[in-house]
Amino acid sequence: MNALIEFFRPHLLPLLYALVIVAVLPLIVGYIVLVERKVMADMQARLGPMRVGPHGLLQPIADAVKLLIKEDIIPENADKMLFWAAPLISVTAALLALAAMPIGPKFQIADLNIGLLFILGISSMGIFGIVLGGWASNSHYSLLGALRSAAQLVSYETAAGMALISGLLLAGTLSMHRIVEIQAGAGVWFMFLAPVGFFIYLVASIAETNRAPFDLPEAESELVAGYMTEYSGFRWSLYFLAEYVNMIVVGSIATTIFLGGWLRPFPNVNALNFLDAFPPLLMLVLAGYCFYRTPKQPVKVQKGFLAAVGLLCLALAGVLGVVLAPAAAAFKTPVHGTFWFLLKVFLYLYVFMWLRFTLPRYRFDQLMKLGWHFMLPVAIVNVMAIAVALVLHRPREAGGLDWGLGASLLVSNAGTLIVAAYLAAVGQRRASPVVGGA
Amino acid sequence: MADTRTTSFPNVETTVLGADEIVINMGPQHPSTHGVLRVKLKLDGEKVVNSECVIGYLHRGVEKIAEHRSYQQFAPYVDRMDYVAAVSNGLGYCEAVEKLLGAEAPPRARVIRTILTELQRIASHLLWLGTHALDIGALTPLFYCFREREEILKIFEKYCGARLTTHAFRIGGLQYEAYDELEKDVERFCKDFEHKIAEYEDLLTQNRIWLGRTKGIGVLTAQQAIDLGVTGPVLRASGVKWDIRKAMPYAAYDQYKFEIPTGRNGDTYDRYLVRVEEMRQSRLICLQAIQNIPAGPIMARIGKVLKPPVGEVYHSIEAPKGELGYYIVSDATIQPYRVRIRPPSFVNLQAFDTMVRGHLVADVVAIIGTIDIVLGEVDR
Numbered sequence: 001m002n003a004l005i006e007f008f009r010p011h012l013l014p015l016l017y018a019l020v021i022v023a024v025l026p027l028i029v030g031y032i033v034l035v036e037r038k039v040m041a042d043m044q045a046r047l048g049p050m051r052v053g054p055h056g057l058l059q060p061i062a063d064a065v066k067l068l069i070k071e072d073i074i075p076e077n078a079d080k081m082l083f084w085a086a087p088l089i090s091v092t093a094a095l096l097a098l099a100a101m102p103i104g105p106k107f108q109i110a111d112l113n114i115g116l117l118f119i120l121g122i123s124s125m126g127i128f129g130i131v132l133g134g135w136a137s138n139s140h141y142s143l144l145g146a147l148r149s150a151a152q153l154v155s156y157e158t159a160a161g162m163a164l165i166s167g168l169l170l171a172g173t174l175s176m177h178r179i180v181e182i183q184a185g186a187g188v189w190f191m192f193l194a195p196v197g198f199f200i201y202l203v204a205s206i207a208e209t210n211r212a213p214f215d216l217p218e219a220e221s222e223l224v225a226g227y228m229t230e231y232s233g234f235r236w237s238l239y240f241l242a243e244y245v246n247m248i249v250v251g252s253i254a255t256t257i258f259l260g261g262w263l264r265p266f267p268n269v270n271a272l273n274f275l276d277a278f279p280p281l282l283m284l285v286l287a288g289y290c291f292y293r294t295p296k297q298p299v300k301v302q303k304g305f306l307a308a309v310g311l312l313c314l315a316l317a318g319v320l321g322v323v324l325a326p327a328a329a330a331f332k333t334p335v336h337g338t339f340w341f342l343l344k345v346f347l348y349l350y351v352f353m354w355l356r357f358t359l360p361r362y363r364f365d366q367l368m369k370l371g372w373h374f375m376l377p378v379a380i381v382n383v384m385a386i387a388v389a390l391v392l393h394r395p396r397e398a399g400g401l402d403w404g405l406g407a408s409l410l411v412s413n414a415g416t417l418i419v420a421a422y423l424a425a426v427g428q429r430r431a432s433p434v435v436g437g438a
Numbered sequence: 439m440a441d442t443r444t445t446s447f448p449n450v451e452t453t454v455l456g457a458d459e460i461v462i463n464m465g466p467q468h469p470s471t472h473g474v475l476r477v478k479l480k481l482d483g484e485k486v487v488n489s490e491c492v493i494g495y496l497h498r499g500v501e502k503i504a505e506h507r508s509y510q511q512f513a514p515y516v517d518r519m520d521y522v523a524a525v526s527n528g529l530g531y532c533e534a535v536e537k538l539l540g541a542e543a544p545p546r547a548r549v550i551r552t553i554l555t556e557l558q559r560i561a562s563h564l565l566w567l568g569t570h571a572l573d574i575g576a577l578t579p580l581f582y583c584f585r586e587r588e589e590i591l592k593i594f595e596k597y598c599g600a601r602l603t604t605h606a607f608r609i610g611g612l613q614y615e616a617y618d619e620l621e622k623d624v625e626r627f628c629k630d631f632e633h634k635i636a637e638y639e640d641l642l643t644q645n646r647i648w649l650g651r652t653k654g655i656g657v658l659t660a661q662q663a664i665d666l667g668v669t670g671p672v673l674r675a676s677g678v679k680w681d682i683r684k685a686m687p688y689a690a691y692d693q694y695k696f697e698i699p700t701g702r703n704g705d706t707y708d709r710y711l712v713r714v715e716e717m718r719q720s721r722l723i724c725l726q727a728i729q730n731i732p733a734g735p736i737m738a739r740i741g742k743v744l745k746p747p748v749g750e751v752y753h754s755i756e757a758p759k760g761e762l763g764y765y766i767v768s769d770a771t772i773q774p775y776r777v778r779i780r781p782p783s784f785v786n787l788q789a790f791d792t793m794v795r796g797h798l799v800a801d802v803v804a805i806i807g808t809i810d811i812v813l814g815e816v817d818r
Contacts, residue, residue: 043578044578044582140460140462144484356577357577358576358578359575359645359647360575360576360651361574361575361651363801364484364798366650366651
């Protein structure tokens with residue numbers, strides 16, 4: 001018995017984390033959708049969901065209930081087995097990728113020594129779900145959507161991978177935990193050392209998650225809903241969940257590799273320690289806003305709910321504030337780290353939303369051309385330039401930074417930018433529109 | 439239009455790899471065919487080899503109905519053809535019957551008609567811009583456009599009580615006097631609208647993706663456009679300077695200064711630029727018109743029962759989508775003997791096959807959008 005307990009003891013905490021992630025993530029995804037709709041509404045001069053709960057705060061719950069009680073339709077000519085399995089593959093792959101993500105310095109299910117490889121490998125498995133789902137539906141639109149998805153994912157994953165390598169070269173390790181620690185040691189996020197790599201990853205990750213302006217697989221005005229056309233109800237919501245979890249995954253990867261993971265801005269500058277007050281203050285402001293809006297709600301239930309949300313924010317502010325006390329110093333980094341990590345991921349996703357509601361959609365051939373003729377070459381040049389810079393100024397320890405290395409990295413990034421500008425100019429000249437007939 | 443298409447482009451390359459062509463059916467319930475248009479597309483991969491428009495899903499026999507209604511009774515029916523530009527439809531019909539009667543609306547009525555029709559042109563173009571951008575994947579312009587369109591519809595509502603199918607004009611003039619703040623409302627709208635157009639242009643005109651999706655797409659040369667009988671912004675974008683407001687002025691257009699924007703390349707981007715510029719010009723016409731609305735009666739003395747003399751008349755106006763013509767034959771009874779309507783959308787839709795060949799599926803929605811069709815008008 002004791003042996004059994006001893007065997008399980010190291011696995012208890014990871015198990016708890018896994019439980020938290022699997023249980024809480026669908027809820028988070030629901031609220032990300034709500035935030036997205038609110039952001040969209042804000043950009044489009046309207047209010048967005050306002051009916052269900054105060055300011056539409058219960059909308060995600062209502063949506064989830066609606067999806068769960070919908071009729072489960074499987075098309076008659078569909079391959080039933082695959083039709084059933086495809087969304088599960090997608091959602092499992094997306095959730096598994098979070099296993100190696102360091103959400104806080106202590107909040108990580110497993111710190112694998114090949115962390116990044118594991119995440120990339122597992123999250124690419126999701127494409128099987130898409131292709132199989134499109135094929136199993138036995139419909140032209142689904143099939144076209146699935147093929148587009150597969151082609152797009154393959155082309156942009158190469159560019160995204162190359163962009164991540166620039167971060168890996170700087171860190172010298174694949175372990176996600178170590179990568180953040182090395183950024184802490186260097187005192188600077190890798191985003192500032194490899195800005196070109198970060199930018200390429202940003203664009204490629206939008207394309208990888210099929211978001212606008214690269215949302216061709218589900219281009220509503222062309223292919224109805226792409227590979228999801230024949231899906232409805234719960235199966236559809238699994239695809240939906242997978243899509244948003246994938247967004248969280250790419251956001252987390254970018255946060256870990258380029259944005260310093262759980263570190264606060266300027267982690268080593270003691271003069272900026274007042275930044276530690278930002279998390280509790282932000283929560284206080286949110287709580288204040290909730291209380292300010294509470295009396296203005298029309299219905300009693302809504303008043304109560306909004307006040308409860310305010311109290312929750314207040315409690316979080318309390319937690320984030322208490323750990324600042326010298327007595328609780330041991331808890332400060334884990335608690336604040338998780339806050340900063342989630343904030344960065346959210347800001348990353350905000351950029352996704354912002355672009356989605358601003359830009360029109362690429363055409364498929366233009367998307368492919370951008371991927372293969374521009375993004376991938378620039379990413380490769382970027383890797384080579386950074387490698388050369390690192391060889392010329394080999395840091396004494398991994399992640400160690402001195403002015404020489406900084407300067408050579410600056411030069412290498414500038415060189416990459418020149419190549420990128422050249423490629424863009426060539427692409428512009430070569431871009432001859434497809435002219436129908438005449 | 440079924441079989442003329444095989445001759446229009448002999449040099450289209452078909453099946454490069456000898457692969458099987460697939461036929462895709464777009465519509466009539468497809469989200470971006472602007473109503474109930476059905477398009478059968480023959481595809482080689484994603485490239486359109488051949489296309490065929492199937493229309494008639496919204497046919498209501500408007501022309502036949504006219505033969506069983508008196509002249510006044512038929513007027514509200516024309517609002518239901520191009521239902522996003524009802525005021526323009528009404529203007530064309532009323533003027534055609536007036537021509538048949540040998541009557542003319544009083545100057546005050548004509549100026550008010552001009553103002554409302556130009557506002558309707560802006561509203562129609564706004565709806566086009568919003569949906570066209572939405573088809574190409576830009577979600578936000580739609581809401582901006584509807585915001586401004588709402589202001590125009592409010593003016594209509596204040597004027598005649600209706601927003602969409604307005605029945606704003608009567609044969610011989612107007613039924614309603616302009617409400618007190620009409621000039622002020624129109625002026626306020628025009629003042630604001632200048633900045634609003636700049637907003638749309640900020641989002642789209644220089645946008646690399648927008649340029650990539652619209653430049654060189656659906657090219658129509660001037661000769662092709664004329665051969666196909668295309669009119670309106672689609673024709674002007676191909677470089678033909680033809681606008682009935684200038685060529686054969688009606689209502690009060692001869693009193694105002696405005697430009698006719700034309701394009702050079704005849705592609706989707708030029709059609710976009712032409713329509714945006716047309717909105718600016720319409721705004722200028724409205725601003726000029728409200729400066730000086732003549733006083734006087736709003737209705738000509740034409741009697742309650744209309745019995746035009748035996749004869750026929752063709753009268754056309756520049757509707758937002760192109761030349762809208764009414765051909766009316768009278769047999770000296772209270773009902774027209776025959777009414778034939780030349781709707782711009784129907785004729786412009788002919789150019790679809792010419793424009794779409796050789797392009798990709800994604801361009802099909804861009805091209806449907808750029809023709810600016812309303813199926814109520816195509817099918818009548």
